[in-house]
Amino acid sequence: MNVLIVYAHPEPKSLNGSLKDFSVKRLERAGHVVQVSDLYAMNWKASLDADDFPGRQAGARFDPSLDSKHAFENGSQSQDIALEQEKLRWADAVILQFPLWWFSMPAILKGWVERVYAYGFAYGVGEHSDTRWGERYGEGTLAGKRAMLVVTTGGWESHYGPRGINGPIDDILFPIQHGILYYPGFDVLPPFVIYRTSRIDEAKYAEARDALGQRLDALGTTAPIPFLPQNGGAYRIPALTLRDEIAPGRTGFAAHVA
Numbered sequence: 716m717n718v719l720i721v722y723a724h725p726e727p728k729s730l731n732g733s734l735k736d737f738s739v740k741r742l743e744r745a746g747h748v749v750q751v752s753d754l755y756a757m758n759w760k761a762s763l764d765a766d767d768f769p770g771r772q773a774g775a776r777f778d779p780s781l782d783s784k785h786a787f788e789n790g791s792q793s794q795d796i797a798l799e800q801e802k803l804r805w806a807d808a809v810i811l812q813f814p815l816w817w818f819s820m821p822a823i824l825k826g827w828v829e830r831v832y833a834y835g836f837a838y839g840v841g842e843h844s845d846t847r848w849g850e851r852y853g854e855g856t857l858a859g860k861r862a863m864l865v866v867t868t869g870g871w872e873s874h875y876g877p878r879g880i881n882g883p884i885d886d887i888l889f890p891i892q893h894g895i896l897y898y899p900g901f902d903v904l905p906p907f908v909i910y911r912t913s914r915i916d917e918a919k920y921a922e923a924r925d926a927l928g929q930r931l932d933a934l935g936t937t938a939p940i941p942f943l944p945q946n947g948g949a950y951r952i953p954a955l956t957l958r959d960e961i962a963p964g965r966t967g968f969a970a971h972v973a
């Protein structure tokens with residue numbers, strides 16, 4: 716497979732840096748072709764702004780969505796954005812690797828998503844009408860590709876348990892796994908999470924590395940999280956609410972998983 720690792724940590728000698736280097740070797744040894752977008756090393760521009768669209772009319776009101784749409788359609792996006800889109804088209808599997816910072820991804824990675832996920836590429840794809848609400852949540856440009864999060868947290872596993880004070884990890888990652896990965900079509904594999912990072916010593920590092928290795932070995936075969944596809948009959952269109960007979964009585968994030 717072609718595997719793209721989008722990696723966000725500012726320090727190459729960090730835990731994340733070591734695990735990223737390990738992942739590249741492990742995947743290559745298994746015969747995969749790997750590309751890494753090392754966002755800090757690339758000095759990735761994190762904020763979406765008018766400079767991303769060099770072809771736009773000077774002085775015109777900047778519209779982040781419509782300018783993105785026009786630039787994507789006529790090939791006038793900033794080159795760094797187009798290159799990342801090309802890597803996504805190339806990849807069969809995409810790994811987003813990052814430390815959990817304030818219950819989400821580091822800003823530089825959020826900025827990668829905001830800029831690379833152009834209108835017409837990751838959203839605004841397909842027919843939008845009263846009977847069809849575009850190709851998204853299970854369909855879209857990136858359908859057929861696999862994606863997985865590799866995340867490290869300072870908090871303990873119990874802090875992220877079903878009744879843990881931080882909220883369940885599946886809920887915290889839902890906006891990324893469902894909103895960012897499933898939305899443009901990825902099959903999203905269960906995340907690989909390393910908790911309580913301050914307690915990692917050589918022995919725990921070896922354990923974590925080996926567990927990650929097993930997940931990487933199974934990248935092509937692990938069953939994805941069974942998110943309900945938008946256009947598979949579970950949702951009323953255009954209200955986009957679950958039909959009464961689907962997950963009756965359930966609300967919130969978990970209701971969208973079969």
Ligand SMILES: Cc1cc2nc3c(=O)[nH]c(=O)nc-3n(C[C@H](O)[C@H](O)[C@H](O)COP(=O)(O)OP(=O)(O)OC[C@H]3O[C@@H](n4cnc5c(N)ncnc54)[C@H](O)[C@@H]3O)c2cc1C
Nearest residue numbers: 729730731733814815816817818867868869870912915920
């Ligand atoms: C701005 C910010 C916000 C944060 N928000 C949250 C949050 O919302 N929730 C939360 O739970 N946590 C949060 N944290 C904590 C954060 O998630 C962890 O600090 C991070 O996940 C640790 O990953 P790292 O790669 O930086 O680890 P490092 O600090 O580099 O390493 C962690 C440990 O692993 C050891 N180690 C590293 N490499 C190796 C190796 N090769 N072999 C053996 N041992 C090794 C180190 O010695 C160290 O003990 C936050 C931190 C910051 C800075």
